[in-house]
Amino acid sequence: MNTFNKLIGHTFLGFMLSGAAIAAPDIAAGKEGAGMCFSCHGAEGNSKRSNFPSLAGQKPAYLVNQLRAFRDGQRKNGMMQNMTSKLSNADINNLAAYFASLDYKSVGGDSAAAEIGKSKANMCFGCHGMGAIGTGVTPRLAGQHPAYLNRQLHAFKDGSRDNGPMRGIAGMLSDEDINAVTEYMGSLK
Numbered sequence: 001m002n003t004f005n006k007l008i009g010h011t012f013l014g015f016m017l018s019g020a021a022i023a024a025p026d027i028a029a030g031k032e033g034a035g036m037c038f039s040c041h042g043a044e045g046n047s048k049r050s051n052f053p054s055l056a057g058q059k060p061a062y063l064v065n066q067l068r069a070f071r072d073g074q075r076k077n078g079m080m081q082n083m084t085s086k087l088s089n090a091d092i093n094n095l096a097a098y099f100a101s102l103d104y105k106s107v108g109g110d111s112a113a114a115e116i117g118k119s120k121a122n123m124c125f126g127c128h129g130m131g132a133i134g135t136g137v138t139p140r141l142a143g144q145h146p147a148y149l150n151r152q153l154h155a156f157k158d159g160s161r162d163n164g165p166m167r168g169i170a171g172m173l174s175d176e177d178i179n180a181v182t183e184y185m186g187s188l189k
């Protein structure tokens with residue numbers, strides 16, 4: 001092999017190795033692991049109960065972050081810490097890609113409260129995207145269970161869920177604001 005061919009050969013090998021290291025998530029493998037999530041999070045990630053957030057159509061990078069945070073103990077919840085304790089990073093990427101690929105069904109919100117909450121929502125769209133559909137590591141709030149969102153805002157506010165920007169934002173909201181803005185978010189399609 002002359003030097004030129006060697007160089008080309010190494011370059012190709014390099015591509016192949018870096019390709020393997022950042023393997024694309026495998027949605028089919030994620031689906032196989034997801035059966036055990038449905039009992040709480042609903043069939044195909046559309047939860048029927050407000051104790052459990054819907055996962056369908058959530059942003060994949062956000063799901064990856066949360067699953068890692070539960071597993072590594074940064075986000076505290078006994079059920080989710082158990083569920084994630086044995087997941088590898090690859091398992092997490094696959095589960096996230098699977099749930100992100102599903103269609104979500106908006107759960108709806110109380111329309112009178114939503115009308116009041118609308119005025120607070122503009123300060124959320126900058127990060128959560130127009131219509132709160134989520135972007136990157138910032139979650140979709142549109143169509144999520146209002147009672148779940150409400151609990152999370154209180155958890156940010158009292159510091160039991162840690163996140164820089166959200167602690168500050170939640171701290172600026174009264175209990176009435178939180179009730180109203182979460183009903184508004186739930187009502188979005």
Ligand code: HEC
Nearest residue numbers: 034036037039040051052053063066067077079080083095
């Ligand atoms: C025994 C019930 C239960 C099972 C089974 C379960 N979860 Fe959860 N999950 C919860 C609860 C409760 C929460 C809300 C935690 C909180 O309030 O902070 C949650 C939250 C989450 C969140 C955070 C969502 C968000 O919007 O921040 C993700 C992601 C998640 N679960 C993924 C999964 C996956 C993936 C599986 C299957 C491998 C799974 N869960 C199985 C109960 C469960």
Ligand code: HEC
Nearest residue numbers: 065120123124127137138139149152153163165166169181
């Ligand atoms: C400066 C950017 C920013 C702004 C503005 C912002 N958020 Fe967030 N929000 C985030 C990020 C980032 C996360 C993800 C936190 C994490 O990874 O734990 C988040 C998470 C949340 C969650 C948790 C959702 C879940 O599925 O668990 C709720 C609820 C929430 N935000 C509500 C709001 C509301 C309501 C507003 C407007 C009043 C708002 N946010 C404004 C950045 C922001």
